[in-house]
Amino acid sequence: MKIKPFTISENEKELVKSLLQKITETKRDRFSVVNLETIYGFLNKKEIAFLKKLLTLNPHEYGFKGEFFGIDDVPKDLVEIEGQKYEVDTEEGFAEIGVRYLPKKVYKAYTKMNDAMFNDIGKKLLIASGYRSSAYQLFLFVWYLNMYEFDIEQTVKRVAMPGYSEHCVSDNVAIDFITTNGIPNENDERRFEDTKEYEWLLKNADKFGFKESYPKDNEFGINYEPWHWKYGIMVKNL
Template sequence: MKKPKFLNEKIVSSIVSKTGKTRKIKNLRIISFYQLYKLLDKKEIDLIKNFLKLNPRKYGFRGKFLGIKKIPSNLVTIKDQFLPKLAYLAYQKMNKALKKETGKKLLIASGYRSPAYQAIVFLRCLKENKFDFLKTAKGVAFPGYSEHGNPVNHAIDFCPENFEKTEEYKWLIQNANKYGFYLSYPEGNGDGVMFEPWHWRFSG
């Protein structure tokens, strides 16, 4: 299946360039659609709006629509990342237990992402994947379908690479649910998403 016709490569590249260089938005990860559209021209805005109309189930994703929700007001900042307060408190408690038992710490690679930022992430990855839409849809959620944009059942991505081979991952498998965290996409998951050992959902 080919990529949707409206995803013009030049327009996508322009959006990626503008959102990658701009300093007008202090925290791009929590950008609103209103703020995003102020950076773009009409063709770019139309592309984003058409993208939001797509149904990812046509491209293999079988997860739930979580909604395009408002950016929560209780976000806690961790360096350049953000977490809803309850998820942050649970993460802190879990990290403390992990360090006590193993001497290791969980580092956050990605926390909260606004739906508008999720659209930017998808388009960036689409360009990186040489506009292979199916490949991108397999690894990056559409806006409204990403657990990173869900203020309640929120997801955190941990680093480093090859996370499934780390002591931290083994500890999480045994203990994360005690703190309200669950592996969202294990191997063979029913959502049509590749195995993501680093991606844990807070459902406390």
């Protein structure tokens, strides 16, 4: 079967610029957990129609191999995680992570796991990225699409389409961990896979319902991400 290519017209490229500007101007608190209706509320009919068309794009036709999870509603029981700090080599000595979100049951499992890790090795992990909504993921996707000058192949490699990110699945959300001394960090050679925290996760995370999503040479063709752990394997007594 021949697949009809996904095309973006010159008019639509102009629409993208105006819609990104509108969304950026109206951005406010809790933006990373915004829902689609709120985003559509900022936009005109043509801009909304373009976003709806974009949601039909199939990234598997552009070399992305990740699973499709579906587009969920934003969970009502999100816990706000604020004031997380990690050590950095500056005068101040620390950096603070902005507010992050997790559904309550995932937050509970994370807290239990962190306490157990602290008991065992005296270390805790912070949340670099937790739950984000599909609507926010759509905004990110459009932002990168524009940045890559509408090159779909490059965009799908850089950012998951809405519905394809483990950070947007409310029941089985993934967490990107960061150590309290700031590993991983793009500008740093220290590797997460060499940390005591990672060694501990490999041995114990399953007891708390977490699983490493993208080990080395994973079947999804996704880069090795030792810090990315998904919640949702069945556990008793949690």
